[in-house]
Amino acid sequence: MFLRERFKKIMNFEKVDYIPLWDFGFLPETLESWYNEGLSRNVSFSKIFGTDKSFEDYIVPIKWDFVPQFEEINTGDTGISEVVFSSEKKIRRFREGIGFDSVQQFLEYPIKNKSDFSKIVKRLNPLSAERYPENWDNYKNSIKNRDYPLGIHCGGFFSWAEGLMGIENLSNALYNDKSLIMEMFDFRLDFTLKLIEKAVKELDIDFAVFFEDMAYSKGSLISPKLFKRFLSKRYRKISDFLHFHKIDLIFMDCDGNVDELVPLWLEAGINGIYPLEVQSGNNPRKFRNKYGKNILLMGGIDRNVLLKNKELIESEVNDKRDLISFGGYIPFLDYRVSPEVPLKKYLYYLELMKGACKVC
């Protein structure tokens, strides 16, 4: 059985030989620390660790960002550059480095009003040729006989607006400048549908992914009331479009506690969630018990357990065995591995996972 078939069967609650062994990535400082512990450089992690390539490696390569990008200039200080929005406005600062030394900071958010928004719209033409791989036909041929699941990104609304406005301006606009929010979200919906249309129609896509960091450790950033007012219908239009083209595995990538958001997403046609951050109170068992087979789950292994002893790591992995057997769930760490985790411990965790992921 190939990965593609396996993935689809798992998400359809059917029996498989084993569950893909996926990671959620590694922080750069973790890798540096592991290289010092003897990890080979320049060899793929899947080869070294015996893992499968992560599902995020199989997303159709479409550009969602500004085309052209805003200019990035050197400030004169070593390793520090800034992104220029207009002659008066610098929007981001980057500091190069590893770990604490590398920072990307907003200096000012680009959008405060409709006039600002009209300036960026020019750079968000969904039909711009640069958004798709240069040789689209070659790309299409290269994936025709693939053995892995292919996914499509579907963007998001809240996180996108938050990145452009900042949470304070966005919050204010949700109450006091609704027409700006409506205009932005309508634009984003139209942009999304136009952007993904070619890929959805011409490729045999297996799953879709939204990205919305709209929760924090205690719960949703916004109320169900605001969600329903501004987001539900727009997600629904995208999910209807995906369903029409037989893409029924639609995931939401959202950190934080998503308890309150899950029913809203389900109602909007989004039927999968990850990475299920455990420290924020998420637990795959809780969602499985509450929603049965109506929800697909990925992630949900507590990253912090890798900082603890072997017994606790084993207990965390074993705790997921019956959920894995039930189907509709692919476990992996709920965040990128942190640098405090020694390589040996990560390898120990992987061995346990290899055992747990063999289901027959």
Added chain:
Amino acid sequence: MVDLKLISENLISGKAAKVKELVQQALSEGIEPSKILKEGLIAGMDTVGVKFKAGEFYIPEVLIAARAMHSGMEILKPQLIKSGAKSSGRFAVGTVKGDVHDIGKNLVAMMMEGAGFEVLDLGTDVSSDKFVDAVKNKNIEVLGMSSLLTTTMPMMKETIDALAANGLKGKVKTIIGGAPVTQNYADEIGADAYSTDAASAVDKVKALLK
């Protein structure tokens, strides 16, 4: 005569322009600035804190209420200074070095202002040196540190150690918070308090200053 409850109610609903107008009206009617602060703005933010803790308010509702409070404070602050009214205390807050998450930190700053504290917001990606400088030079009574990442949490310890190395540990109280932070971690690094959310931070800081 302006009913100060009206200021609170408009603040709770996030009506910044109305709050500004009512504060102005209250001042022109000769109501004591400290009374307007306490019974109008602080009372309103207290309710916002209660509603937030109860899950009735979400982040946008808190942020627009804080914006309304600021619009009232803009007018009130010069009058408070003139009248010699004392603040609840001097509080500085920042997100530690390597971390640029600021929602939690901003909420804490707003809630503290709403509780009548003078707040120095040091921003994000704040080094231990910058925290120490602020405590030394700005007469800070309580220092708040926020971190959303397990990788940046050690910067909290580094800052507390730096405060001690500069002879400031006994002069300033420290409070920490952020998604991965726990009471155990606060105990482990010698922080004076830990808060699970912005509204509770106000209560914790008040307790530290008692």
